[in-house]
Amino acid sequence: MNNPQLDTDGQLRHLLSIEGLPKKILNQILDTAESFVGVAEREVKKVPLLRGKTVCNLFFENSTRTRTTFEIAAKRLSADVISLNVSTSSQSKGETILDTVDNLIAMHADMFVVRHAQSGAAHLIAKHVPPHIHVINAGDGRHSHPTQGLLDVFTIRKYKPELHNLRVAIVGDVLHSRVARSEIHGLTTLGVPEVRVIAPKTLLPAQVEKLGVHVYHDIDEGLKDVDVIMMLRLQNERMNGAMLPSSEEYFKTYGLTQERLALAKPDAIVMHPGPMNRGVEIDSTVADGKQSVILPQVTYGIAIRMAVMAILGGGAGATL
């Protein structure tokens, strides 16, 4: 199968989704990110790898956190960064995505970080650009958000290095979540033996079991003895029609409270990709509690994005 993410030597050329990435490349990204964590603690929080390169953040859909962390990551690699909020620029005047990209290539952009509400937007750009240009998917529709999936896996590995012994629960709006899909692929590829998804039927994609997960509709049952709880945001803005009675009702049935957290293993960690709806999917005492690793996730997100850009930006790709 032709995998547009890899070049003919099997090296990473674009990062579009975790699906289709061999374990070796996933581990390479995670290991490289490990080296970048320490860079942020130095007097000079920068390394010179992408000096003289231009990274374009193309955000056709808003996301402050993702855009900011990509921007910081690129700057810590010494790249010049341009962040375009395309929803308010040429697109509104009728320019197509590929015309926007071609114009930026004419300005000598070297790498594109793409966020779009349509699934497949980053693939479209990756297929279009010349070989020396790299594309990173920063979230496309309901499809994929590979760097978020990678940073979640990285966070898990940091706190629970024995991936082969873990029980991980993903709780909430799996149907609308591109993060959940990326996480499931990452976790199963790296050998996590048990991934559970916990959600009402209306928030699960059809045939979700085929991704290799165990499905629970009762959160109290699903959280029993898990090592990791990954909460998902209730994606209000993506909901068409009434899939749920109300957010209060959702909190009662699926919200993560201290009582529910106690069902998991005593040293379980709690994660959330942000932004959080406090009191909807997660109680404030849990979000701010000692088992929460939600802020370290943000910190590690920068190291992961640095690793991906550094692997893509050098030579003919990674040397494995």
Add this chain to the structure above:
Amino acid sequence: MTDANTPLDNSQLPNAETLLHTLATKLTPLLKPNTALVGIHSGGVWIMQKLLVLLEDAIQLHHIEHGTLDVSFYRDDYAQRGLKAENRPSQIPFDVENKHIILIDDVFYTGRTTRAAMNELFDYGRPASITLIALINRGGRELPITPQVVAADLLLNASQHLQLTQLADGSLALDLTPQHNSARP
């Protein structure tokens, strides 16, 4: 110095453990207060670990700290070769500012690794001085950089690749192989 026209083979290489003792002896006068050892991955770190044992008394006396550098993020061939798959976090657990740094490498060749290491060190702070020590200077420098302390000089052909390896019992050994593209130190 050996004659570059008659290439060395593995049997003519000096014993790495013997060279380590020579290096330790030469290093001793440089150990003084406010000094820190920094090994460059991988060979330089192995040598540093051995020196920490061999020179334990002086190191404790002067409270000499130590750290490690992986220069992958500072290499000048990144644009051609990309990032190596195996890179390890650099660990400098002391304040570099105003320290006398003893930088440790296994085989000194072109000087490019040293340049990368110095650039990285300066991102931690401004050291008082940097002294470069290496087990072997194999000749062939391409930059105005040279080690101040070496245990041995060997003149090798560009077609030869000299590498320090760590054996299963933890001892170090030198290994000479035909140069391959990705192995330039």
